[in-house]
Amino acid sequence: MRKPENNKNPAPTVRFVQIDVEQAGQRIDNFLLRLCKGVPKSHLYKALRSGEVRVNKGRIGADYRLAQGDTVRVPPLRLPQAGEPRAVPPGVFPIIFEDESLLVVNKPAGVAVHGGSGVAFGVIEQLRAARPGATLELAHRLDRETSGLLMVAKQRRALLALHQMMREGRGRKHYQALVVGDWVNDKQHLRQPLLKWLTATGERRVKVDREGKEAHTIITLRKRYGRFSLLEAELRTGRTHQIRVHLAAAGHPIVGDDKYGTDEVRDRFTRLGFNRMFLHAFLLEIPHPLSGEGLVLQAELPPACEQILDWLEHHS
Template sequence: MPLFPMSKTVIAKDDIPSVRFVDIGEEQAGQRIDNFLLRLCKGVPKSHLYKAIRNGEVRVNKGRIGADYRLERGDTVRVPPLRLPRADEPRRVPPAAFPVVFEDDAIVVVNKPAGVAVHGGSGVSFGVIEQMRAARPDAPFLELAHRLDRETSGLLMIAKKRKALLRLHDMMREGGGRKHYQALVVGDWVNDKQHMRQPLLKWLTASGERRVKVDALGKPAHTIITLQKRYGRYSLLGAELRTGRTHQIRVHLASAGFPIVGDDKYGSDEVRAHFARLGLDRMFLHACRLEIPHPLTGEPMVLTADLPPVCLNILDYLEQHR
């Protein structure tokens, strides 16, 4: 299989392993080295890239770096020999078009369906971002501005310019935007509005699965919960993220005794099986509303995505049988 060409040394045979050096310009500056390599080394397994970083085969300015290193303009990245698919091999990532809620020359916001990962990794070969890049081969820049869990549906922001990406990251880090979700939970929620501020800590199960729990040693997390409708044994809630921790809404609600219906990590198998028989074969968590200033113009934006039909059907059922 063909390998990366060598940029500073001419080698006659294409199949001889070689190193290349890439100079970082303004467009790549600020990007994490792992994300940079994933774009540069299309087709190379993600695990191989991280191993190359850990082993010191990937270097910046001749020095070892971690996967979270952010590139600077003028950096020189050493890219080790990494095998790529042959040009005549079939495309491994099928292109896909997702419902577009908003798009201009800086960002595109799509309505992600449940069951689709936002990116490849952790046993998933590809996700929304890889499929969009495959569907838009002429797009010079497409990067996730934030993430949604695989089983969460709704609004997902993707930057089309690095400046927009960095500004969106700054806004979310500084709490400049508001992200609203809807969740159906097990239990009769009472309070009209409740602030949940339990710190969250990541941990790994014996099988290596990532989990999150409420723990005093964890990072600060803040979720604002509002009651939307009560269905007896179940409640429809609104959840506003004021921080963006992994599994934040899921863990905050589960820790309070109100797990999200269909949650395979923090919920009940019996509840999940019951709702699967009713046609809900997913977690009932939906990113329904974004309130953010445009990353380049500063104009206020309010974007919405209605609950998917399968979720609406479940609410209709609960209304009839509560």
């Protein structure tokens, strides 16, 4: 008798990957992110911390740099096959404000706002799974590694009103960023135009370029920590990676920025247990999309950011 076909994915198995000359020099965490596309970053860091990922049979940290000839043990990390639907777990995020037309949540770092580009799902998909039948649309975006206030419209007319508000510059979005270096001016306007481009591997990047779009960021110094500075950044335009690129172009990249920062700084803070970018959307000053009433919404710095500031306070 013919056995019934099994259409389920085969169980994942341990893989051993030999590092060649082109892969040498990469940090192990970045290598795994490229090798295991679609696997959540949090899962990969957990595998590193637990020792499931090994190099030459030994445990390593997330900042380990691969050498030619290294053998990397990659633990079983199952991914759906092409065409297989991925279940979206309902998401519960801290609610800062909610009424019949607007929802504002405090997004954690490391969570995308929506699925795509190797990410199975994001905040908006998880909110929809938690609220079946509700109308929920992103009013704007935050980078995956940026934490803080995220606006979600619950009505179509609220969404259109929020988009118009942002086009007309009637809202204010404020961020806190820890940057490398001693920021000099108490207040400074950064107005360099920004242009999107793609790397040879197809990754999206942004650079200062005279052919780019107008961009305006207002920087206010909050506190100095010796070789680092805590800044407040107010967006007056909403370009991709705007704060990150403006600060990097000014010679003060954000701590933990894996696109525009330095490996040396990222490695240093990783050893301190800080595995994210220090950029947090902490304040929204907007008119309500329907009533026009002024709203002032705040999200405190995450504990990881507070802890690193406390460490700098005592060691700067």
